[in-house]
Amino acid sequence: MNNQLVELKDLKNNPTHRVPVCLCLDTSGSMGAVTGNFTYTGKTSFLDGKKWDLVDGGTSRIFELQQGVSLFFEAIKEDGTAKYAAEISIVTFDDTAKCLMDFTSLEDQRVPELTLGDNTSMGEGVNLALDLLEKRKQMYHQMGITYYQPWLVLMTDGEPNGNPAELDRAISRTVDLVKKEKLSVFPIGIGEEADMAMLNRFSPARRALKVKELKFREFFDWLSGSLIKASQSGPGEKVKLDVDSIQGWGEL
Amino acid sequence: MWKLVKCAVQGRGHVKAGTPCQDKVCTYTGNGVSVIALADGAGSARLSHFGAQRVTQFVCEEFSDHFDDWFQEPDGVLVKKQLVQKILEQLTDLRQELNCELRDLASTLLVVAAKEDCFLLIHIGDGVIGYWRDGELKVASHPENGEFANITFFTTSSNAISTMKIAKGNLGNIAGFVLMSDGTAESFYSHQTSSLAGVLAKIMKMTLIFPQEKIEKDLLESFEQVVIQRTHDDCSLALMVRPTDSFTGFEDLSQEEKCDVLEINMLTPDIKKKLARYTKIMRMINRRPSCTLVSLSREIHLKPKYTRKYLMNVLRCGLIQSCKNGHYKSSVK
The missing domain is CATH 1.10.10.10 (Winged helix-like DNA-binding domain superfamily/Winged helix DNA-binding domain)
Known part of the structure; x- marks a missing residue:
């Protein structure tokens, strides 16, 4: 035969299996807390239910988080499969919950700027994140696109102080989805003041992880590596997440 | 009368990870019966390639030796129960030989057997079974996945019987059947339109024109150079084809x-x-x-x-x- 029995033009074009990921990020006032070299200004402020000393200099949690998210995007874009498979949205929660970035092709996405608010409406944030993931799955169904289990990454440095009923509803929905193996949830506590007991209520399958300040880069490096593995998994192939290693550096 | 060809290639992901090709294919002709079988070993099961091999060989022999018994049984549920039981007996023997767990031998299973004007079709899990009739390619059995792309059902699954699909009937104008694993389906099956790639008809025609060895060599070359580039998974295919009035050669x-x-x-x-x-x-x-x-x-x-x-x-x-x-x-x- 002139050419090969099967040529590239003969093949069906199936969309890459998608992995929808929602980063649900705390942008409450406490995320402005700084470490490193700073000087006190002598002024104070009341934010997120607490009194804070105002300082000059240092590196804030939200700045590091912003850098970590950017690195996460870059790592995914560099992987040949994951850049087409991963679809990422960002929900932030402070006084209210906001969809800062909706799902779309990673190539078209730019990491939006994270800005500080005041309170910690965690329940509202998680509910919005779950709504977005559900909507995305419905879109996949309608378009005939196959997909993997969605991921919810919840990151906070404090205690929720939004609507208690919304918080209970968010915990109940998340736990129900995780138990039915319809969602992978990664609750991450930032710093010493994170309410780990509360985060654990979101996660019946694995314990919430604590990431110390300025360790976001390592966390997002781990997260992108795990996402790349997941995007290449086949039927019956459960991706083993190396949670032990992340726990190790998280406690440094 | 039927010509049977097969092909299985290790996926890029398995090459990288150093895991063997877990897709196994088997073709068999005997007692007037032609059988093609394909099994895709579960990625999470460490010895699934052995399970896939054993299951494909077993079903080829079983349907060759007892085609009429299976075909004439009117109770489809009984057929499913008995077939799963026999498969599990085979895997239990193998488990003892390999000193492993039954779940280590998990695989999907796709089978077509034909005798005279009758055919039988069996499908557990993902992958696709297609047929060629009057020059048209159609899907006989679609992939059976759960909600997510990396979830499917295996010979060892507790719900193997309830998720198994079986069919039987008269061949009529059916000139060919094709089995493909999910890796191959990425290239030859559209998830959006649930249709098959036209090139499968070309492969069937070429199988009728050329010797089996040449087609298997050409298939292998195409799979190695083209088909496996579309996926990280193993890719395999088995087909059987016969001349009919609409295509003689x-x-x-x-x-x-x-x-x-x-x-x-x-x-x-x-x-x-x-x-x-x-x-x-x-x-x-x-x-x-x-x-x-x-x-x-x-x-x-x-x-x-x-x-x-x-x-x-x-x-x-x-x-x-x-x-x-x-x-x-x-x-x-």
């Missing part, structure tokens, strides 16, 4: 397909006349035990020295074989 190919097979350009001067001569040569060789240059020369009304060029080309392409005493015969008979 070379003479029923389109002009473009004939040019492709003969490796000649469609824009060659007098191409229609040349193709008509090739067709006459192939028809004569296919219908007679053997032919000579002189007899073929008479058939196409061309001097032997010119007829020889035609003969040499079909010989080079593998469509015919030369025998002793200047005789020629079809490669596929």
